[in-house]
Amino acid sequence: EVQLMETGGGLVQPGKSLKLTCATSGFTFSTAWMNWVRQSPEKGLEWIARIKPKSTNYATEYAESVKGRFTISRDDSKSSIYLQMNSLKEEDTATYYCTMEVLGFDYWGQGVMVTVSS
Amino acid sequence: DIQMTQSPPVLSASVGDRVTLSCKASQNINKNLDWYQQKHGEAPKLLIYYTNNLQTGIPSRFSGSGSGTDYTLTISSLQPEDVATYYCYQYNSGYTFGAGTKLELK
Numbered sequence: 001e002v003q004l005m006e007t008g009g010g011l012v013q014p015g016k017s018l019k020l021t022c023a024t025s026g027f028t029f030s031t032a033w034m035n036w037v038r039q040s041p042e043k044g045l046e047w048i049a050r051i052k053p054k055s056t057n058y059a060t061e062y063a064e065s066v067k068g069r070f071t072i073s074r075d076d077s078k079s080s081i082y083l084q085m086n087s088l089k090e091e092d093t094a095t096y097y098c099t100m101e102v103l104g105f106d107y108w109g110q111g112v113m114v115t116v117s118s
Numbered sequence: 119d120i121q122m123t124q125s126p127p128v129l130s131a132s133v134g135d136r137v138t139l140s141c142k143a144s145q146n147i148n149k150n151l152d153w154y155q156q157k158h159g160e161a162p163k164l165l166i167y168y169t170n171n172l173q174t175g176i177p178s179r180f181s182g183s184g185s186g187t188d189y190t191l192t193i194s195s196l197q198p199e200d201v202a203t204y205y206c207y208q209y210n211s212g213y214t215f216g217a218g219t220k221l222e223l224k
Contacts, residue, residue: 044216045215046215047207047214047215063213097162103173104164106164108162109161111161
């Protein structure tokens with residue numbers, strides 16, 4: 001059974017940093033395309049980052065809204081992906097989902113809440 | 119950026135109704151569109167990929183169609199468990215979700 005579980009969310013002040021982790025199991029992680037998608041009442045669903053497998057030299061893509069502030073990475077030995085979020089803004093407040101992409105975003109974690117507020 | 123406009127924002131229908139949800143792109147997206155269903159308190163679920171391909175395990179009452187800028191998700195006979203918000207998502211140029219259509223029971 002495919003499982004994805006996000007951790008690391010919480011309350012953080014504007015300008016600070018936070019790192020999310022998505023631990024996975026039940027599939028061949030090393031060849032998987034992995035993404036972060038976030039959801040807020042204000043912006044709705046928003047794709048924010050993708051990391052591809054080693055065969056692509058771990059190619060990454062970012063939404064313009066997070067480019068230069070967020071970094072997606074992966075550790076194939078731990079079947080995990082990460083989202084390092086720096087210079088956080090109040091508009092980054094959202095539920096963050098880890099997703100595995102095959103035909104679309106086929107599998108999702110349960111999501112983790114990030115609140116950016118002073 | 120490509121904008122995705124879903125209509126209507128809220129749709130009330132009765133069990134057994136045929137329901138049609140619309141998604142319009144601001145430019146041609148070449149059928150590069152998926153549909154997701156999100157029930158309250160849950161993560162979204164992939165229903166349809168590449169306009170008209172049913173994801174494994176999704177009931178056959180769901181179908182997708184469209185081309186160019188106009189796309190449709192159809193539920194042939196609405197069931198109580200279909201109450202959810204439905205999102206379209208384009209990946210032709212950038213990656214954009216629509217704002218969703220909330221489907222309620224009448």
